[in-house]
Every structure is written in C-alpha cells, then in structure tokens.
Amino acid sequence: MLKSKVGYSSLDDAKAAGKEAALMAKGSESETKLAYVYCSCAFDVKEVLHGVAEVLPTCSLVGNTSFTGVVTPGGYIGGDTPFVGIMTVGSEEMSVGTAIVEASDCAYSAGVKLAHDAMSAAGKDVAPKYFYMVASPKEEEDYLKGISSVIGRIPFFGGSAADNSIAGEWSLYEGETVISDGCAVAFVYDAPDMDNKFSDAYKETDDYGVITKVEGKRVLMEIDGKPACEKYMEWTGCSKEDVSGGNLLVTTITSPLGVKDRLGDLTAIRHPMNGNEDGSMNIGNNLAEKTCIIRMEATIDELISSVETTLQELLDGLDHKPSALHLVHCGGRRAGIGDRIGEVADIVAKVAGDIPYIMEFTFGEYGFVSDENNTCGGLMLSFTAL
Structure with missing residues (x-):
C-alpha cells in the first residue's frame, strides 16, 4: 500500500x-x-x-x-x-x-x-x-x-x-x-x-479556423489566412491594445485557444503568450499547420x-x-x-x-x-x- x-x-x-x-x-x-x-x-x-x-x-x-x-x-x-x-x-x-x-x-x-x-x-x-x-x-x-x-x-x-x-x-x-x-x-x-x-475545463465557442501558417513550432502567424491577432480581434471584439505584447496573455486567460486530439477526447489549450507587431502570437505549446484551432471560454467563477x-x-x-x-x-x-x-x-x-x-x-x-x-x-x- x-x-x-x-x-x-x-x-x-x-x-x-x-x-x-x-x-x-x-x-x-x-x-x-x-x-x-x-x-x-x-x-x-x-x-x-x-x-x-x-x-x-x-x-x-x-x-x-x-x-x-x-x-x-x-x-x-x-x-x-x-x-x-x-x-x-x-x-x-x-x-x-x-x-x-x-x-x-x-x-x-x-x-x-x-x-x-x-x-x-x-x-x-x-x-x-x-x-x-x-x-x-x-x-x-x-x-x-x-x-x-x-x-x-x-x-x-x-x-x-x-x-x-x-x-x-x-x-x-x-x-x-x-x-x-x-x-x-x-x-x-x-x-x-x-x-x-x-482537463481543459473551458467551453468551446463557435469561433474556429484552420491554422494556415506557423513559424517554428510556437509562433502562430495566421488563422484562415489572416494574421492571428486580427482573427482573434474579429472573434472577440477586443482591441488592438488587448492583443499587443504581454497584454495578450492576460486577455486570453478567460478566452484562450484550443486544439482537439485525434479522437476528440481532449482539447489541449494553447495559451497565447505575446502579441507581436506583425499580428502573430507566441503560443505556450507546439502547433501544426492545417489543423483546426478553437476559441475557448470560461469565467473566473468557472x-x-x-x-x-x-x-x-x-x-x-x-x-x-x-x-x-x-x-x-x-x-x-x-x-x-x-x-x-x-x-x-x-x-x-x-x-x-x-x-x-x-x-x-x-x-x-x-x-x-x-x-x-x-x-x-x-x-x-x-x-x-x-
């Protein structure tokens, strides 16, 4: 024992x-x-x-x-x-x-x-x-x-x-x-x-798109052919300031991104860490092009x-x-x-x-x-x- x-x-x-x-x-x-x-x-x-x-x-x-x-x-x-x-x-x-x-x-x-x-x-x-x-x-x-x-x-x-x-x-x-x-x-x-x-313990939203460009393994350049920050602002209505630099990390605590595993049993959260001047995002984990990324949500209470x-x-x-x-x-x-x-x-x-x-x-x-x-x-x- x-x-x-x-x-x-x-x-x-x-x-x-x-x-x-x-x-x-x-x-x-x-x-x-x-x-x-x-x-x-x-x-x-x-x-x-x-x-x-x-x-x-x-x-x-x-x-x-x-x-x-x-x-x-x-x-x-x-x-x-x-x-x-x-x-x-x-x-x-x-x-x-x-x-x-x-x-x-x-x-x-x-x-x-x-x-x-x-x-x-x-x-x-x-x-x-x-x-x-x-x-x-x-x-x-x-x-x-x-x-x-x-x-x-x-x-x-x-x-x-x-x-x-x-x-x-x-x-x-x-x-x-x-x-x-x-x-x-x-x-x-x-x-x-x-x-x-x-567990990700977030809820899926209906905002999702295809990762169309990644630099290295952890810089999300584009979603659906658009700069990642621009796409995120389109989804959420947040401001450019909200997604600039380290502000992005705080902004996305209650609304991060996620990728599903091959069977859909788990959504692994991909936390945006920093918004870059070219509209890309530094992400806390690896990403792959031509896969789907989903915007997730949770309140602080949740x-x-x-x-x-x-x-x-x-x-x-x-x-x-x-x-x-x-x-x-x-x-x-x-x-x-x-x-x-x-x-x-x-x-x-x-x-x-x-x-x-x-x-x-x-x-x-x-x-x-x-x-x-x-x-x-x-x-x-x-x-x-x-």
Whole structure:
C-alpha cells in the first residue's frame, strides 16, 4: 500500500524552510521513496534542497519552483511569502529512478538520454509503470517524444517550472542538482496504480479556423489566412491594445485557444503568450499547420468551480480511495483567479478530505487520456490520484 505525507513551510530562511517542510513530510525510510518538492523562486533553491536532503537523505527528490505558492492541507501557502511544499510517497515494494538533463541543441536526444539515465538509476532495463516529468517551459513536447521513443506510451503527469513574473527565474531540480533550462523525470516501478484527469475545463465557442501558417513550432502567424491577432480581434471584439505584447496573455486567460486530439477526447489549450507587431502570437505549446484551432471560454467563477468538478470526476472514476493526490494547476489560471485563490484551497480541502495532497502552479501541464496518449498543454488542470 502506498504511503504519503505532506509538509510545508513559510520560514524566511531557505534551508530552514526546506528542513521544516521535509520533517512534516517524513515517513519511515522504507516507505519514503520519492519526494515532490515545490518552492518559491525567491529562495536560494539549492539551500532549500540542502535542507530537504538533510532530513530525507535516502529519498529521491524531484520538483520545481511554483508560480506564487502551493496548496496543501495547511491551505494556500505563498503570495508575498516564500514557501516550500513537499509530498512524499512510497511503499516497501516501490522503486524510483530519477534523472535530469540540461537543455541542448536537440531536446529529443536529451529525452532519450533522460529515459536511459532514469532506468539506470532505478536499476532497471524496462519501462516504468508511470513517470513524472518537469521541464522548463519551452520544449516539453520534444523531451516527451525522446522519452517515449525509449519506453513507449507510458502514462505520465507533471508540469513546467514557473516563476512569479514570467521572467525566466524558474528552476527545476533532481536530487540537489538545480537547472533553469532542461528536463527532469522520476520513473516509478512496482507501485500501486495511478490515474490522471487531464482537463481543459473551458467551453468551446463557435469561433474556429484552420491554422494556415506557423513559424517554428510556437509562433502562430495566421488563422484562415489572416494574421492571428486580427482573427482573434474579429472573434472577440477586443482591441488592438488587448492583443499587443504581454497584454495578450492576460486577455486570453478567460478566452484562450484550443486544439482537439485525434479522437476528440481532449482539447489541449494553447495559451497565447505575446502579441507581436506583425499580428502573430507566441503560443505556450507546439502547433501544426492545417489543423483546426478553437476559441475557448470560461469565467473566473468557472475557473474556480472547475477545480471541484475535475477533482470529483477523478475520484468518482476510481474503484477505491487513493493514497495521495498530486494536483497540477496552471499558473495562468491561478493569475486570473487572483485574490480568490483561497476559494480553490477550500474546495480542494473539502473534496480531498483526509487524502494527502499537494497542488503546484505551473507554466505548462502534462497528462494523459484513456488511450494513454500523453499530452502537453497550457491553462490546464492535471490531477493525479496515486
């Protein structure tokens, strides 16, 4: 049976905060195999990890900085206060292999290396039961392709590292290794089942078009042959100022774009991040020409209520009570929710009850649908039952 504990701290000293959170999350050594660690980008992250490692010296560790805070059974921890949140999991039988790689010229090749390194760290030469991934918000899909080329379509979950102001101050880490650009994984073997609910939690509108031009993988140039910003203004009636520069990111929190998977089971949100002078949009995930893109909608009230709906759907789909909940919530959604984040914390506490849980806020979310089709998106919820 999987065991899990959660710890958290808002002490000012980075190492002391890591130690305090780790002491709360510490279980027996034989049943504490993996620690998911999330902290503030305002901290010296290496000092946080030094503190955690002093308390959990034999436990594998992986995680990242989280946008503005975390949600734990202690409520929302963060805001203007630096924070650390930790969830440990493990069982007598479970084994874990973690690995990290810095960004290189080829994210696919880096993903291949990650998979081999994680298997080696676990003392295995076979695919894991499932895996966790964290990356910098840039080449997530390519890391995933490389990993999958080695282990196949194994279910995964996780999210991209985040900072508090989209200034590139994020970190991701494995053990006590800290990087700002790259990817880390935790391969999990011989563990109880996991299940994931990956949801966009937006409503489709009747505004949709064909992506007719993409530059690179993440610059949306044209929809239906028109500049992307122009098409978006036509759909929404918003102003040019609304879609200019970083204003576009805020404008589209309640009305982003989405692409359906090949079976229509999932709409993966594509969050416009920046409006460019030529009318193009920088997008938070990869796009493909000659595919359909849809304008989505949700009010702030719906962004909040979708946390309850999604978490309850995850729990209702299980045949037994889970041992832990790992909850990935988009940082963009959290920014839109603003001062009402306490309502989200109250919802999670109500639905989760006495199940240990941690919620991080990311700049990209990862999950899978029923046919084990792993997907990366933005403005998403990826809720995992362990």
